[in-house]
Amino acid sequence: MSDGLAFHDVTCVRGGRVLFEGLSLAIGGGGAAIVTGPNGVGKSSLIRVAAGLLKPARGSVSGAPVRALMAEAAALDGERRLGVALRFWASLDGDDAAPGPRVAKALEATGLAALAAVPVRLLSTGQRRRAALARVVASQAPLWLLDEPANGLDDASVRLLEALVAAHRARGGTVLVATHLPIDLPEAQAIALERPA
């Protein structure tokens, strides 16, 4: 399970409210899971638990130690050029000394190569989402955690996202996606969160 992700009987409580309880799941290398459910049901919290940012009230999470998170906030410095902002994260991520080529490849893959010299604050919503995706692509992490990755993306970009996820899985990577928009991930486990009765 070194490249996968597993939840063991996880219960998540936010602000005194139980969001989900007794959730178990296992995704192996090359696998994917897609979390769906209405607003406020705990999809983002589930992603944050998987990322290790939230401690589960009960249960435990195990899996690949190196994870890449795409959350609601892009975490890219607005005043810096896109290429520079991405290179900062890439240099933290990789062990190799050359983050530049990795960033260039990720920008190419997300269709942002022409925007590398543009300051992040000038990007549109969809471009910023794709930039956050480029950070995940450049990270080389085996486990991707994507929180609402299709938000603000047009149809072509959603296809691009699906293709990138498929390519990552083909390399043996693992993906956990939380979304309320339809994303086509072949043979992905479906995890439907519901409001506790």
Place this chain on the structure above:
Amino acid sequence: MSAFLTLVGRDLARAWAGGSVTYTLAFFLLVAILFPFAIGPDAALLARVGGGVIWAAALLAALMPVERLIGPDAESGVLDQFAVRGLSMAGVAAAKIAAHWLAFGPPLMLAAVIAAGLLDLPGQTLLRVETGLLIGTPGLAALAVATSALVSGLRGAGAVAGLVMLPLAVPLLIFGAGSIEGGMGAVKLLAAVSLTLIAGAPFVAGAAMRAGME
């Protein structure tokens, strides 16, 4: 270690590009200029209180960037990304302190030379002020980062930051200004206060940043 340097480099670049260095120095010089207006152009009096004026101005100027040290990073998800990468929050705070000092301490010491000229300080006094600032500003930078982490996410964070930070900075002011007249004893106490702040602040800031993620 290389992650530490990467973090320091990013914060330094942002401090210079974002203008926070310039604002802080301009504010420092403005406060230093206000005192002669308030006290009057008595050169002897100004030379006597001038060292203390520079210290008070430095303290007030240290408040200027506090709102921007941690808050924007917490909001834009940068701290979350650090945590996902397994970086310790205390280490991140230490990097931020180092970067903040580099963007704040040496420029402030340069500006203090200008302020000393405006206040007509004797060279001997200026030397003692500069020595005090060299020892005291790292502590001030550490306190600023810890305060910033504590108040990030609050409404009116800037105002709260002043209330949190200034009382804690009083020992720096006392021993800093005291070192101008008081000699080695005050310098040693200033160094002790500064070291305490530097040693404690990363853990306070780290815990506050962690708590902010929950």
